[in-house]
Amino acid sequence: MAPIGKIYCYPNNPRVFKILIAAQYNELEVEVAEFELGTDNKKPEFLAKFHNEKVPAFESTEGSIYLNESGAIAYYVASQKEGTQLLGKDKTEISQVLQYILFAENEITPHANTWVNPILGITSYNKAAHNQAVDGLKKSLGILEKVLLNKTFLVGERITLADIAVSTSLYLPFKLVLDAEFRKNHQNLSRWYNTLINQPAFKKVLGEITLAEVAVAYTHFLDPSPLNLEEWKRVYSNNDTRPTAINWFWENFDPKGYSIWRVDYKYNEELTKVFMSSNLIGGFFNRLERARKYAFGSLVVLGEDNANSISGYFVIRGQEIPEEVSDAADYDSYNFQKVDHTDSAVKSSFEDFIAWDGHLDGKKFADVEEKIMSASNSSQKDVSIAYFGPVGSYTHQAALEKFGDSVSYFPQSTINDVFDSVENGRVTYGIVPFENSTYGSVISTLDRFITCKTQILSETYFKINHCLLSKSNFSTLNKVYSHPQGFGQCQNYLDTHLKGVQRVDAMSTSKAAEIAASEPYSAAIASVVCAELYGLDILEKDIQDAKINITRFFILGSSSDIPSDDDKTCILFTVDHRKPGALCDALNSFKSQDVNLIKIDSRPSLQRPWHYVFFIEIQGHKEDEQVQKALSQLNECCLDVKLLGSYPNQRPNFLEEEIKSLTSQMAMQLKDKVGFRNYPSLSPEQELHRIWKLVMSTTKEKRKVSQVAKSRITQELSNTIIIEYLANGNVGIAAISGEALIPGYRFKSL
Ligand SMILES: O=C(O)C(=O)C[C@]1(C(=O)O)C=C[C@@H](O)C=C1
The missing domain is CATH 1.20.1050.10 (Glutathione S-transferase Yfyf (Class Pi); Chain A, domain 2)
Incomplete structure (x- = not known):
């Protein structure tokens, strides 16, 4: 045709x-x-x-x-x-x-x-x-x-x-x-x-x-580049900057695959002490963790106390600033401008900044802390990490994301072994899970903190998406292995889909995958990565009960004495349980100094029955004046106080973004459920409020609703809207969670 x-x-x-x-x-x-x-x-x-x-x-x-x-x-x-x-x-x-x-x-x-x-x-x-x-x-x-x-x-x-x-x-x-x-x-x-x-x-x-x-x-879609950033960081840290590292850089620089950016702090007039400016840089670098694979940066404090500024250069993969950099909380405080590396003035200024030996606008480079260097570069070959393994555990994956692939890794079969490796000096750092957003604290880590001799150096967060892995068919399964945390995070799934199938605890999720791979009719709850590593089929993905499921890990080493502008501190203490109000007195030490408490947990002391050790996490650094005052007050009212370390807050931005998107999805669903109509004169908050009232009046909770005199949405968190209401003269808080949108609406009082 x-x-x-x-x-x-x-x-x-x-x-x-x-x-x-x-x-x-x-x-x-x-x-x-x-x-x-x-x-x-x-x-x-x-x-x-x-x-x-x-x-x-x-x-x-x-x-x-x-x-x-x-x-x-x-x-x-x-x-x-x-x-x-x-x-x-x-x-x-x-x-x-x-x-x-x-x-x-x-x-x-x-x-x-x-x-x-x-x-x-x-x-x-x-x-x-x-x-x-x-x-x-x-x-x-x-x-x-x-x-x-x-x-x-x-x-x-x-x-x-x-x-x-x-x-x-x-x-x-x-x-x-x-x-x-x-x-x-x-x-x-x-x-x-x-x-x-x-x-x-x-x-x-x-x-x-x-x-x-x-x-x-x-x-992830950039063309491959002949310049390997990790290799550059190694050359830079293991050689003299002038002339060896600098010569290497220009010989290997790939202008198509990388761009160079001049970076200047926007609010120099607000800077005072040089050491504080230097802390500011440290904080920024800490928040650039996710960018480690895509960026190399050198920022320097110029000048002296009460007359200083911050400037430097970044080498960035690709021609645009990646999200990993622009997402960092303090990114907006810096001006990033792409420069032309063929311009000789730019070239020599770039060299000064990476060699830290120059001056700018008449200001000399101030003494720079070593940590600037280490923050932009933790990729030395001689850095070794002990992690809770075997390979493919979530702890391993969190470690890889944090430290990259140019350090040496040593799997340990228990959390205690990770602590031992650090305490005996066999490795530079250890990494252990600390708590999960769905299932709570990791008991073995808490227990070891009671006797440990090392400190918390930093924290890192990792999203946990569990899969059901097996070599057999779903219908033939008679056993499922996982770490207790894995079981805890997938309880609903197990109760609904694997009722009657025997659950067996394994040392870790990757160990569970290793065992399931060697047995017929067995499955493991572990990560996608383990399917590949241990030759298992993925029977089902994302089986964890909570959509947002995140585990926080601690890096063990020695904690920093220099505060960034956003730190947390972990403390452990015991009180005399025979004394009424002892715990209250202990906590009051923080309240009286206006120090915010963000986590509290307790464990049996392991020394005497019914004796407890309390773990708390506070906002602030152990060197902060208020924290020091609170600690000395705490010492006075406790039998024992142990400082586990201060570390920069690394709570990731992706959490906030997911929360936002879930909330807006939920608002959309709410609209459908209640036949939403657009009232142009209402603000979004008023609209949600109106919808909430409608939802309440269509539920079994009618009785309670009729008592509500006034209400307002105070927060949108995760997939939950938090509402304050006034009922019978009392102020209450209610939450509408995502699940509440499924017919039968459930309401949860907080
Ligand atoms: O078993 C693993 O893969 C681990 O790394 C341990 C661990 C934990 O103990 O919390 C880490 C992350 C998940 O929460 C599940 C298990």
């Missing part, structure tokens, strides 16, 4: 897929011309035929029809067969098809492009635009999810151009970013998409599509 026309476009454009799939359904042939973007579409003969330089463009075979806009071209192709199913069966369906073509163009493609193009290196990454695009796309897909609840296809009973246009606009998002977790939460949309891409006409054009397992992040 002769082609009905020719398309001009670069290869693999999803907009062209839409046209070609429509042609497949109508058994028509459309030719795709050999075409070079940027050259062919600028030629006069092209511009004589089409409105503008944009592609795809279509020319009919007999040369009388020229079309721009892929939606219009697809519509033209779809209409070329008498009685086609693609455009709907009556006027209403035709309009609905058009509605979805425009929906794809306006509500999907712009967001999808902003999200996906930086990953593909087509456009540059901008955090605000990215976040807006992710929200925008998810909102549009939420609409489709609802539409597809009771429908197989978007319009009528059969595949139409609506399905083709919308699904092809999602071609790249499904391949790159709409990952397994997203699909689990959008089952109608995913079912519809899978049905379509498995139709022969789709397969012919798209081939076999592999959907994203884990959303690809923008930074």
Whole structure:
């Protein structure tokens, strides 16, 4: 059959897929011309035929029809067969098809492009635009999810151009970013998409599509570079900066894969003591932990007490500031400006800053603390880490994320062994789990702190997503292994899906995977990484009960004596339990000095029955004046006080972001449940409040609600809205949690 026309476009454009799939359904042939973007579409003969330089463009075979806009071209192709199913069966369906073509163009493609193009290196990454695009796309897909609840296809009973246009606009998002977790939460949309891409006409054009397992992040898609940042850090720390390291740097610098940025503190006039400015840098570097793989930085204090400033340079992977840097809490206090490394003045200033021996605007480099260096560079080969293993444990993964791959790692089979390794000086640092956001404290770590001789040097957080791993089929399982924390974090899943299957404690989740791999009919609760390491199949992913499930780990070593501007301190004490109010007196030491207590836990003292050791974590550093006063007061009213260390707060930003997105998802669901209408005059808070009142009045809790005189939303936390209310003259706090949105609404008093 002769082609009905020719398309001009670069290869693999999803907009062209839409046209070609429509042609497949109508058994028509459309030719795709050999075409070079940027050259062919600028030629006069092209511009004589089409409105503008944009592609795809279509020319009919007999040369009388020229079309721009892929939606219009697809519509033209779809209409070329008498009685086609693609455009709907009556006027209403035709309009609905058009509605979805425009929906794809306006509500999907712009967001999808902003999200996906930086990953593909087509456009540059901008955090605000990215976040807006992710929200925008998810909102549009939420609409489709609802539409597809009771429908197989978007319009009528059969595949139409609506399905083709919308699904092809999602071609790249499904391949790159709409990952397994997203699909689990959008089952109608995913079912519809899978049905379509498995139709022969789709397969012919798209081939076999592999959907994203884990959303690809923008930074991971940079072209490989000959300059290895880890190697540079090693050269820098093991050699004299001038001339060896500097020469090495310029010989190996790759301007395509890296950019150099001049960094200046914005509020120099507020700086006072040199050591405080230096602490400020230390704090900033601490918060740049996640950027370790993408950045090398040297910041320096210039000048003297009451006349100093902070400046320096960063070498950054890629040409944009990655999220790992821009997410750091104090990023906005610094001005980052990309510089031209071929400019000789820039080059020599860069060298001064990394050698720490120069001056700027008449100010000499102040004495710089060693920690600036170590914060930007902990990658020496001789650094060794003992971790709670075996390989693949969450502790191992947290250690790798924190220290990278150029230090030596030593797995230990128990938490006690990690402590021993540090105390005996066999390793530089140890890493142990401390507490989980769902299941609480890790008992073995708490217990060892009672007798330990080492200190907490820093903390790190790691997201825990558990899987059910096995070599056998789900229905044949008779045993499941995990660490008690693993069981504790998956209780609902186990009670619902593995009722009656024997649970056996293992030393760690990776040990559980190792055992399950050697036994038939056994499974392990462990990470995705363990599936690969121990040759197990993933029977189910994300089986932990709480969506946000995070474990905090402590790095053991010696704690820093220099405060950053945001530290925490861990203390252990025992009180005389025969004395009434002893614990209250102890805690009052902190209250009276206005020191905030953020965690408290207790364990049997292991010395005498019914004697307890209390663990507390406070905000502040052991060198802070108020903390010192509180500690001496504490000493007076306790039998024993032990300082476990002060360390910079590393609570990650991703937590805040997830919390925000969960809260807005929840607000959306609330709207649906109560038939939300937009009242333009209400503020978002008032709207949520109104919805809350409506939800309350539709629940079994009606009785309580009628007593509520006044209420207001005070906080949006995790997937929970916290509400203060006044009932019968008493002020109370209530929470609506995400689960409350499922029919039967549950309310929890805090
Ligand atoms: O078993 C592991 O993989 C560990 O690293 C230990 C541990 C823990 O003790 O909390 C770490 C993270 C998870 O919370 C589950 C288990």
